[in-house]
Amino acid sequence: xxxxxxxxxxxxxxxxxxxxxxxxxxxxxxxxxxxxxxxxxxxxxxxxxxxxxxxxxxxxxxxxxxxxxxxxxxxxxxxxxxxxxxxxxxxxxxxxxxxxxxxxxxxxxxxxxxxxxxxxxxxxxxxxxxxxxxxxxxxxxxxxxxxxxxxxxxxxxxxxxxxxxxxxxxxxxxxxxxxxxxxxxxxxxxxxxxxxxxxxxxxxxxxxxxxxxxxxxxxxxxxxxxxxxxxxxxxxxxxxxxxxxxxxxxxxxxxxxxxxxxxxxxxxxxxxxxxxxxxxxxxxxxxxxxxxxxxxxxx
Numbered sequence: 433x434x435x436x437x438x439x440x441x442x443x444x445x446x447x448x449x450x451x452x453x454x455x456x457x458x459x460x461x462x463x464x465x466x467x468x469x470x471x472x473x474x475x476x477x478x479x480x481x482x483x484x485x486x487x488x489x490x491x492x493x494x495x496x497x498x499x500x501x502x503x504x505x506x507x508x509x510x511x512x513x514x515x516x517x518x519x520x521x522x523x524x525x526x527x528x529x530x531x532x533x534x535x536x537x538x539x540x541x542x543x544x545x546x547x548x549x550x551x552x553x554x555x556x557x558x559x560x561x562x563x564x565x566x567x568x569x570x571x572x573x574x575x576x577x578x579x580x581x582x583x584x585x586x587x588x589x590x591x592x593x594x595x596x597x598x599x600x601x602x603x604x605x606x607x608x609x610x611x612x613x614x615x616x617x618x619x620x621x622x623x624x625x626x627x628x629x630x631x632x633x634x635x636x637x638x639x640x641x642x643x644x645x646x647x648x649x650x651x652x653x654x655x656x657x658x659x660x661x662x663x664x665x666x667x668x669x670x671x672x673x674x675x676x677x678x679x680x681x682x683x684x685x686x687x688x689x690x691x692x693x694x695x696x697x698x699x700x701x702x703x704x705x706x707x708x709x710x711x712x713x714x715x716x717x718x719x720x721x722x723x724x725x726x727x728x729x730x731x
Contacts (some may be wrong), residue, residue, distance in 0.1 A: 435662035436654045439671060445652030447678035450519035451686055452644040453511050457577065460511030461628045463644060465619035470645025472612035479609050486606045492598050496607050499595040500614025506587035507615070508622060509580050517577025518689050520680040521563060524699045525581035527676055531556055531705055532589030540593070548711040556705025562698035604657055627682055673703050 453463050479485045489494070514522045531553050537543035563578070599607060623630055633641070656672070676699060683689040 439663065442652050442654075442656035442659060443672060443675055443678060445647050445655065447523075447675050447682060449644065449648040449652075450514050450523050450679050451513045451682050452640055452648060454519045454683070454687055456640045456644075458633065459628045460513075460515045461508055461623050462624060462630060462642065462649035464504070464507045464511045465616065465623050465630070466641040467644045468504065468612050468619060469616040470642055471649035472483050472609070474646065474650055475605070475608060475612065477725050479605050480651060483601070484605050485609055486603050488602050488610075489608060492602050493610060495543045495595060495598045496602075496610040499591055499613040500611040501618050502587055502591045502609065504615035504618040504622075506591060508585050508586060508619060513577045513580035513584060513661065515577075516580065517575060518695075519683040519687060520676070520689060520691060520695060520699070522577065522581040522584075523679040524676045524695075524702050525560065525561065525578065526557060526584045527586065527673065527706065528560070528582065528585040528702065529588040530709055531591060532586050533592050533677035534709060536593050538591060545709075549709045552705045552708030552711075554705070555708060556702050559698045559701030559703075559705060562694060562701060608653075626644070636694075671726060673706060676703060 447465070456463060509524065510526050514528075534543075534545050534549050534553065538545060552558065560582075594719075595607075595611075622628075680691055680695075680699070684691055
């Protein structure tokens with residue numbers, strides 16, 4: 433299949449995730465568990481039957497499992513934020529992960545980002561201020577859904593920093609097998625600990641949970657990963673930012689969410705800031721977008 437068509441399919445699939453979460457009558461933790469567990473079950477069946485599971489070092493296994501715990505925390509917090517706020521705003525804020533990755537690289541890896549990164553970060557933060565509302569920020573009175581969406585982006589930024597090296601050393605399917613296994617178990621324990629419902633759902637809800645796992649998690653990320661193999665990585669990264677706009681459109685159509693002018697302008701500013709962070713100086717007076725591994729949007 434054409435790689436560009438695969439990328440479009442992947443973007444549509446992952447953009448559907450907030451719609452499923454917001455539209456189903458189940459708690460955020462429950463939908464998070466089934467999203468990962470369903471996808472892992474199908475992936476595990478294929479990997480084991482086709483003998484695609486490769487042996488990896490103890491260190492890489494530990495990082496894969498730890499990454500699964502962080503990823504599970506990210507999905508859990510994000511799903512709860514979607515239930516408490518709008519799917520559009522939660523998706524916009526969750527895509528701030530590249531900003532936190534850059535800041536984390538400065539603090540922990542002693543990296544030295546250029547002017548474009550700091551400029552993009554400033555622009556993205558201005559968009560956040562517009563989305564939250566300046567009076568709320570000055571009074572330190574934030575909406576819980578807003579805070580959880582930002583926390584979700586922080587978790588995903590940690591996930592990217594934690595797993596970026598291991599993904600260069602091991603097969604993607606092997607990584608996803610162990611990563612999603614740890615995430616599924618952790619989310620199951622959270623659901624049991626908080627006594628969230630795990631069964632006795634309607635047929636419509638079960639179909640929604642299956643769709644969340646098979647379409648948004650499995651099909652979405654498999655098609656995007658396949659597209660990354662054939663397309664310019666940075667072009668893929670910038671294209672993936674359109675996820676927020678696709679989710680906003682779907683939320684307006686299917687969930688009847690009201691999209692205000694402030695949300696549109698603030699969201700555009702956030703995404704513009706993130707896009708600016710990809711620019712690097714090639715030589716004095718010239719700028720280019722580097723050929724680097726994609727900074728994936730929030731899943």
